[in-house]
Amino acid sequence: MVEWTDAERKAITTLWGQMDVAEIGPQALIRLLIVYPWTQRHFGSFGNLSTPAAIFSNAKVAQHGRTVMGGLETAVKNLDNIKAAYAKLSVMHSEKLHVDPDNFRTLAECISVVVAAKFGPSVFTPGFQEAWQKFLAVVVSALGRQYH
DSSP states (O other), rough: OOOOOHHHHHHHHHHHHHHHHHHHHHHHHHHHHHHSSGGGGGGGGGOSSSSSSHHHHHHHHHHHHHHHHHHHHHHHTTTGGGGHHHHHHHHIIIIISSOOHHHHHHHHHHHHHHHHHHHHHSOOHHHHHHHHHHHHHHHHHHHGGGGO
């Protein structure tokens, strides 16, 4: 079980409350697919991902980015038991989708970059960044739990 300080809880929930998941999610997934093209193999049913322009205009990419952020909302609402909240997602990504668990870490990094670019240092302060990174590390661990 993860121990959260009051400051970490406040940072995570405050940051989350300011996020537009319809903006952050698609941008993060687009970044993942362009910067780490090997991740595209998990999205074969999404159609054309052959160029950055195709990825940017792909409605399925945008929708899945929003879905990912919906998953993060589950974690925000279940800070005290993220692993249990993610148990089914972990099984699905491991046993059905066969996603390399390192891709979760890579996507989390993309999410952090998009969040930092969106909010800048006045909101995404070092303290908020530290709490956010800890939060995403817990999420990545929970998603990868089935793989262990």
